[in-house]
Amino acid sequence: MHGRGLVLGVALVLVGLALGAFFVTREARPPTEAATLTVAAALGGSESTEGYERASEPREFRFPEDHGPHPGFRTEWWYWTGNLTTADGRAFGYQLTMFRNALAPGEAQRPSGWGSRQIYMAHFALSDIGAGRFHAFERFSRDALGLAGAQVEPFFHVWLQDWEARATRGGVFPMKLTARGDNGATLELELEEGKPPVLQGERGLSQKSAERGNASYYYSLTRMPSRGTVTVDGRAHAVTGTSWMDREWSTSALGQGQVGWDWFALQLSDGSELMYYQLRREDGSADPFSAGSFVPPQGAPVRIQRDALRLEVLDTWQSPRGNTKYPARWRLSVPQVRLELEITPAQADQELPVSVRYWEGAVRVRGSRAGQPVTGQGYVELTGYGDAPEPTR
Helix, strand or coil, rough: CCCCCCCHHHHHHHHHHHHHCCCCCCCCCCCCCCEECHHHHHHHCCCCCCCCCCCCCCCCCCCCHHHHCCCCEEEEEEEEEEECCCCCCCEEEEEEEEEECCCCCCCCCCCCCCCCCCEEEEEEEEEEEECCEEEEEEEEEECCCCCCCCCCEECCCCEEECEEEEEECCEECCEEEEEECCCCCCCEECCCEEEEECCCCCCCCCCCCCCCCEEEEEEEEEEEEEEEEEEEEEEEEEEEEEEEEEEEEECCCCCCEEEEEEEEEEEEECCCEEEEEEEEECCCEEECCCCEEEEECCCCCCCEEEEEEEEEEEEEEEECCCCCCEEEEEEEEHHHHHHHEEECCCCCCCCCCEEEEEEEEEEEEEEEEEEEEEEEEEEEEEEECCCCCCCCC
C-alpha cells in the first residue's frame, strides 16, 4: 500500500488506538528499545467508520489538489523512499513518511488553539549502506498551533515540526524534503516530479478485501530525480539519485484474516518501474487482493493481479530485537510483462524499532525483461512479522 506501495496505514490506526485524546510530540525511541504496539492490534475493526468518507468507487483525481490533505477520510499518508549515491559511489537509502490520523470525524468543537481531532506521526530513516549503519526516528504531534499539518495552497507543504516536504518555488514541484534525527543524521533533498502520477488499482481505487469501502485511493510518483545532502557522523555528503512517492487516503483497516504485507517499489535500469504489494493471511498465504502495477519506460501502466505474479522467498534475516524473522531475498516473476527479478536487501538490518515495528529498506535488483538483462534498485516494506501467528505448513 505505502506508503509507499502498500503503505503503513495501519500505523495511523494504532496511533489513534494508543493515544486516544492524548497528544504527544516526541522523537524516536532508542534503537534497542522494544516496540510497544503491533500491527495485529489494529486489525480487529472495532472502530466505527460512521461520519467518515470511504473509498468505495473510482473517482476523478485532480492535481495539484490531490497532493494535499483529504480530511474527510480517517487516515492519510505521504510516503517517500529513495536510493542516493555520492560522486565517489557511497550509497544511501532513505525513508520519510508523514501520516495523518483523525480521532473523530469533523472539526474539533473547542475554542482552544490546542483543539484538534487530527494527529500526525512521522518516520525518518537513513540507510548508510557503505558503513552498514541504519538510523531510524519517529515523531508525533497534534495538528494544532502550527506543530503539524498539510496544505496544497498557496503552496504544497506537509510537516511535523521541522520535518517537512515543501514546494521550493510555489505550486508543488520541485519539493524539498528536510529531516534531522536526534543523533545528527540529516536529509535535505530536492525532488522533481519525474514521470506523471500512476493511479494504482482500478483508476486509483485500491481494493484491499471484498468488503465495499475496504479500500484506499492510491497513486504513486515512481521515478523522481533527486539531489541534495545527507549528513551522517557530522559529515555532509552531496548526493543524487531517484525517489518514489506514494500517496494513499482511506478509512477502513485491513480485512479479516490479513496480518501484514510485503510491499515492493522497484526502479529498473531500462526506465521501467514495478510496484507490488502482497497481503499476507494468517496461514502465511498471499491474499487474493494482493496487486500491483508495471510502469514501462513510455506508455500506460499495466495492472498486475495476484495470479499473474509469482513471489518466492529465497532467504531470511532474524532481527536481534525480539528475534523476528523477515524475508531477506526474493525471486519475483511477472510473465505478463516478461519480467524475472532477484531482489536483495542493500544491507540486512533495516528494521525500524518504532511504535509499530517493521522492516523497510533499500534493495538491489538484477534480472531480465523481455530477455534483456536489467539491474535496478528500490525499497521493500515488510509488516506484521513480529506479531502475526506462525503460518501453518
